[in-house]
Amino acid sequence: MIKIATWNVNSIKARLPNVLKWLDSQNPDVVLFQEIKTVAETFPYLEFEERGYNMLVCGQKSYNGVAILSKFPLENKITSLIGNEADKQARYAEAVINGNLKVASIYLPNGNPIESDKFPYKLEWLERLLEHVKQLMSSNLPFVLGGDFNVILNDKDVYSPKAFADTSLCHTEVIKKMRSILNLGLTDALRAFNKQSGVYSFWDYKHGCWQKDNGILLDYLLLSPEATDMLKSSGIDKEPRGWERPSDHAPVWCELAG
DNA sequence: ATGGCGATTAACAATCGA
Numbered sequence: 001m002i003k004i005a006t007w008n009v010n011s012i013k014a015r016l017p018n019v020l021k022w023l024d025s026q027n028p029d030v031v032l033f034q035e036i037k038t039v040a041e042t043f044p045y046l047e048f049e050e051r052g053y054n055m056l057v058c059g060q061k062s063y064n065g066v067a068i069l070s071k072f073p074l075e076n077k078i079t080s081l082i083g084n085e086a087d088k089q090a091r092y093a094e095a096v097i098n099g100n101l102k103v104a105s106i107y108l109p110n111g112n113p114i115e116s117d118k119f120p121y122k123l124e125w126l127e128r129l130l131e132h133v134k135q136l137m138s139s140n141l142p143f144v145l146g147g148d149f150n151v152i153l154n155d156k157d158v159y160s161p162k163a164f165a166d167t168s169l170c171h172t173e174v175i176k177k178m179r180s181i182l183n184l185g186l187t188d189a190l191r192a193f194n195k196q197s198g199v200y201s202f203w204d205y206k207h208g209c210w211q212k213d214n215g216i217l218l219d220y221l222l223l224s225p226e227a228t229d230m231l232k233s234s235g236i237d238k239e240p241r242g243w244e245r246p247s248d249h250a251p252v253w254c255e256l257a258g
Numbered sequence: 259a260t261g262g263c264g265a266t267t268a269a270c271a272a273t274c275g276a
Binding site for chain 1: 259261262263264265266267274275
């Protein structure tokens with residue numbers, strides 16, 4: 001059994017005590033981080049090495065940044081999407097683990113406000129991801145794409161659909177593009193077992209959202225058909241959201257057989 | 259919900275996130 005988790009940590013340096021506490025209790029084999037908010041030079045490699053992880057870091061100062069931790073060797077490392085070489089924003093990291101499973105850590109652009117150039121950037125990014133997933137589908141390796149997709153796919157995934165209706169998270173074009181990616185044949189590991197409403201992975205720091213359980217489901221583990229065949233269980237670990245100095249996102253995890 | 263929180267920085271006020 002292999003346990004894979006994705007977690008938007010909102011700064012790996014600010015979150016290090018929480019992240020280590022969580023790693024030591026959950027012991028995942030693979031972790032996909034988003035919003036590490038630092039460059040590779042200042043990434044806390046040592047603490048993760050001590051716990052037996054190999055790493056791929058795609059860092060950026062202050063903003064964004066993604067990383068992959070794996071107890072298995074990492075090969076065929078990629079840190080940008082196709083056609084994305086000029087992209088200064090660190091939002092994609094991909095590697096093959098143990099020679100038999102491809103994983104990617106994805107931090108999709110937020111895209112707000114819709115009137116700004118951030119919104120077309122989000123749509124472009126989704127288009128590049130679509131093209132890349134098409135390529136992944138044509139290869140024979142099973143894969144898992146994990147991350148913060150900044151998309152609210154269904155009304156049941158948000159505490160107040162009305163409050164987010166006019167944001168980029170719910171925009172028709174964004175949902176349409178995200179669905180076209182999913183429709184290539186991806187399975188949301190969480191939704192494969194749990195169709196309930198009120199299942200969230202993000203709670204805003206503001207307005208007492210955590211205390212009121214005013215959350216949103218923004219983080220997914222998307223599985224290729226072959227990876228879906230191996231899927232055994234999945235869930236969201238809400239506990240770290242209740243700790244001191246938490247990230248505003250909770251880790252999402254799944255277990256694959258083999 | 260304008261804002262409220264929390265993280266960042268050629269740092270203590272401005273910017274960003276969802």
